[in-house]
Amino acid sequence: MGGERLLVVDDNLANQKLASVLLEDDGFTVRTAANASEALALVESFSPRLILMDVELPGMSGLELVERLRADPETSTTTIVAFTAYAMKGDEQRALAAGCDGYITKPIDTRRFAATIRGYLARGRAGIPPER
Amino acid sequence: MAEIASQASGVFHTRICPSILASLADGVVVADEQGRILFFNPAAGKILGIGPVPSTLEDWPRAHGCFLPDRTTRCPTEVFPLVRAVRGETVSDFELFVRNETVPHGIFISVNGAPLLDERGRPVGGVVVFRDVTERKRLLDELDRKNRKLEEASRRKSEFVASMSHELRTPLNAIIGFSEIVHDGRAGAISAQQKEFLGDILTSSQHLLRIVNDVLDLAKVEAGKMDFHAEPIELEALVQEVRDVLGALAAAKRIRIETEVDPALGVVHADPSRLKQVLYNYLSNALKFTGDGGRVVVRALREGADAFRVEVEDTGAGMKREDLERIFVDFHQLETSRGGRQAGTGLGLALTKRLAEAQGGQVGVESEPGRGSVFHIVLPRFANGEESAPRPGAPTILVVEADEGDRAWLARTLSRAGYAVQTAASGAEAIARCQERTFDAVTLDLLLPDASGWNVLRAMRAGGPNRNTPTIVVSVVAEKESAAGFAVQDFLVQPVVPDDLLSSLRRIGASPGGGGPVLVIDDDPESVSVMETVLREAGYRTIGCTDAATGLLASEREAPSAVVVDLLMPGLDGFGFLERFKKSPQGRAPVIVWTGKDLTASERARLESSAELVVDKLKDGMSVLLESLQAHVPSPGGARGR
Numbered sequence: 144m145g146g147e148r149l150l151v152v153d154d155n156l157a158n159q160k161l162a163s164v165l166l167e168d169d170g171f172t173v174r175t176a177a178n179a180s181e182a183l184a185l186v187e188s189f190s191p192r193l194i195l196m197d198v199e200l201p202g203m204s205g206l207e208l209v210e211r212l213r214a215d216p217e218t219s220t221t222t223i224v225a226f227t228a229y230a231m232k233g234d235e236q237r238a239l240a241a242g243c244d245g246y247i248t249k250p251i252d253t254r255r256f257a258a259t260i261r262g263y264l265a266r267g268r269a270g271i272p273p274e275r
Numbered sequence: 276m277a278e279i280a281s282q283a284s285g286v287f288h289t290r291i292c293p294s295i296l297a298s299l300a301d302g303v304v305v306a307d308e309q310g311r312i313l314f315f316n317p318a319a320g321k322i323l324g325i326g327p328v329p330s331t332l333e334d335w336p337r338a339h340g341c342f343l344p345d346r347t348t349r350c351p352t353e354v355f356p357l358v359r360a361v362r363g364e365t366v367s368d369f370e371l372f373v374r375n376e377t378v379p380h381g382i383f384i385s386v387n388g389a390p391l392l393d394e395r396g397r398p399v400g401g402v403v404v405f406r407d408v409t410e411r412k413r414l415l416d417e418l419d420r421k422n423r424k425l426e427e428a429s430r431r432k433s434e435f436v437a438s439m440s441h442e443l444r445t446p447l448n449a450i451i452g453f454s455e456i457v458h459d460g461r462a463g464a465i466s467a468q469q470k471e472f473l474g475d476i477l478t479s480s481q482h483l484l485r486i487v488n489d490v491l492d493l494a495k496v497e498a499g500k501m502d503f504h505a506e507p508i509e510l511e512a513l514v515q516e517v518r519d520v521l522g523a524l525a526a527a528k529r530i531r532i533e534t535e536v537d538p539a540l541g542v543v544h545a546d547p548s549r550l551k552q553v554l555y556n557y558l559s560n561a562l563k564f565t566g567d568g569g570r571v572v573v574r575a576l577r578e579g580a581d582a583f584r585v586e587v588e589d590t591g592a593g594m595k596r597e598d599l600e601r602i603f604v605d606f607h608q609l610e611t612s613r614g615g616r617q618a619g620t621g622l623g624l625a626l627t628k629r630l631a632e633a634q635g636g637q638v639g640v641e642s643e644p645g646r647g648s649v650f651h652i653v654l655p656r657f658a659n660g661e662e663s664a665p666r667p668g669a670p671t672i673l674v675v676e677a678d679e680g681d682r683a684w685l686a687r688t689l690s691r692a693g694y695a696v697q698t699a700a701s702g703a704e705a706i707a708r709c710q711e712r713t714f715d716a717v718t719l720d721l722l723l724p725d726a727s728g729w730n731v732l733r734a735m736r737a738g739g740p741n742r743n744t745p746t747i748v749v750s751v752v753a754e755k756e757s758a759a760g761f762a763v764q765d766f767l768v769q770p771v772v773p774d775d776l777l778s779s780l781r782r783i784g785a786s787p788g789g790g791g792p793v794l795v796i797d798d799d800p801e802s803v804s805v806m807e808t809v810l811r812e813a814g815y816r817t818i819g820c821t822d823a824a825t826g827l828l829a830s831e832r833e834a835p836s837a838v839v840v841d842l843l844m845p846g847l848d849g850f851g852f853l854e855r856f857k858k859s860p861q862g863r864a865p866v867i868v869w870t871g872k873d874l875t876a877s878e879r880a881r882l883e884s885s886a887e888l889v890v891d892k893l894k895d896g897m898s899v900l901l902e903s904l905q906a907h908v909p910s911p912g913g914a915r916g917r
Contacts, residue, residue, distance in 0.1 A: 158448050261751065
């Protein structure tokens with residue numbers, strides 16, 4: 144189970160670091176990206192099992208990026224979890240409609256964060272158990 | 276008498292009436308049925324700018340320059356008020372635009388009109404009365420424009436506040452997160468003093484986060500973008516939860532908190548997280564303003580037939596009348612005037628008021644200086660909205676979940692699907708609930724604050740009303756292996772989607788739509804089809820199978836409310852089916868053996884120990900089968916059978 148590859152996409156470097164520190168401490172292998180093009184490059188070279196996606200990125204929005212990843216057969220079944228500080232009505236539905244498998248709001252609970260991510264990984268994309 | 280009246284009437288016509296008409300500010304014009312002007316008061320000339328002109332009735336709009344309110348369309352003769360009045364119609368508040376050489380910029384007039392009748396009530400002409408409404412119209416237009424501008428500004432403000440709140444929460448995520456890691460010693464050992472200071476940073480950042488959240492909530496309520504999720508609430512537990520959060524504060528000041536929940540209140544439907552927010556505001560205020568060793572009472576009682584009231588009484592300093600009026604106003608913080616300003620956002624009460632109003636409720640306070648205050652909120656007992664009270668007889672699910680958000684989500688998902696729901700946030704609470712009644716199913720979180728979910732399960736299975744209740748483990752930890760030895764019917768890993776949860780419940784036989792289908796198993800396809808037709812006509816949902824193995828599979832996919840099974844079948848026969856079915860988690864459903872076989876004594880004994888009923892195809896017939904089925908499983912939409 145350890146060493147699963149995760150990609151954290153967040154333009155706020157402190158938050159990016161917080162998420163990756165928590166996940167690395169839990170045994171995951173983590174790469175980070177601060178924008179859509181870095182994220183796309185890493186998706187290609189690193190093939191993460193799960194992507195934690197800040198939905199407000201500069202340039203291309205996180206949700207646009209999710210839609211693009213979903214359209215690509217290579218990443219259509221990768222677990223993608225939206226990661227945002229925004230909490231207005233309809234945001235959750237928008238994230239799920241764009242193709243995210245779930246939704247985590249900031250500020251995160253550092254004591255539960257890794258377990259929640261593990262839960263998403265175990266569930267896989269839309270209830271389809273992931274291939275090992 | 277008659278003489279006086281007639282004299283008065285004469286004076287009215289000859290003297291009073293002309294005086295009134297001459298001094299009226301409204302224009303009055305009277306025409307006969309040919310359209311000849313009989314009367315035209317001075318105000319009419321002043322308003323229209325032109326006196327009575329010799330013209331036919333049809334030519335009036337042109338002669339006086341009368342247009343429709345669009346200012347450009349000449350008023351058509353057939354809608355012209357005087358024409359309509361002469362025609363015998365009544366006209367009220369008809370608006371016209373008048374522009375002619377005397378009134379070059381034009382004015383708006385509002386016209387009323389009525390036919391002029393003779394002694395026998397026949398129309399012999401018409402009267403119109405009109406006034407200049409240009410100024411009023413201008414003011415209204417201006418007001419409307421200003422209003423729209425204000426609404427736009429308010430919308431922009433709400434958007435700004437929402438995006439500001441987002442911007443503030445982003446850095447707070449890192450501040451709180453990293454402080455927590457270091458504080459917990461997860462980044463290496465730290466000294467006691469470092470831990471203390473980091474605790475201070477955490478407390479302050481959490482306070483800041485609360486302010487930011489309050490601001491965001493206020494903006495959300497104002498913009499009508501706040502979601503409320505009503506669910507059945509047990510107030511006693513909810514009050515206790517809030518007390519627990521504030522327990523340390525109360526203990527530090529040696530304040531005794533008393534709870535009085537009226538037992539006659541029963542179950543209320545409200546949004547638990549919002550109600551907790553309100554109660555937290557009230558209770559933390561009460562603790563803040565009550566002196567050391569004082570007393571605070573939280574009361575919940577019924578208010579009329581359809582509402583309930585929660586109030587918090589303190590023994591603090593109380594407030595002056597003028598303060599009472601301002602206390603629920605935004606950004607008003609009384610503590611500024613009292614000195615000793617403490618951690619509050621100044622938004623708590625304003626937010627409380629908005630939250631209550633947005634849910635069809637209200638807030639208030641009674642207070643007297645030196646005698647303490649009583650703050651209250653009144654909310655409808657049954658929130659109207661997407662959720663409604665579950666239908667009588669709906670299966671009741673106990674949701675055991677530590678995380679508040681997940682608990683609310685589960686409760687919401689289940690009650691939307693038609694289940695009645697009770698919740699427990701801890702192991703102790705779950706075990707207590709399980710002793711009170713039999714649930715139709717339990718969803719169980721494994722990470723509880725005071726116990727492992729397995730302890731709860733062990734307590735349930737050890738005896739009492741929920742010894743056999745189907746249980747679904749819903750947890751973030753995927754330790755399915757440790758379920759061994761416990762009768763767990765399903766295992767779902769968080770995050771769960773509604774479909775997984777609901778189909779899992781259907782599988783274990785807790786279906787909100789009045790129970791699962793009746794499973795019909797017979798190797799003769801014709802018999803299956805006849806039986807299904809009869810059962811459907813009686814209101815049951817059916818699933819037909821022509822062999823017992825398929826029947827078993829079908830029962831695993833969706834727990835049947837009852838099974839009708841033939842005995843003699845190739846492959847797995849009725850006896851074999853019964854043996855395996857009764858051991859399965861769905862095996863609580865009644866089984867009716869439907870057979871034409873002449874049973875031996877030992878066969879009969881074997882069946883009687885496992886099947887609920889044996890019906891003879893030839894001797895008893897279909898009507899006996901239906902009757903006994905209905906005795907076990909009422910049809911349709913009734914309570915599900917056991």
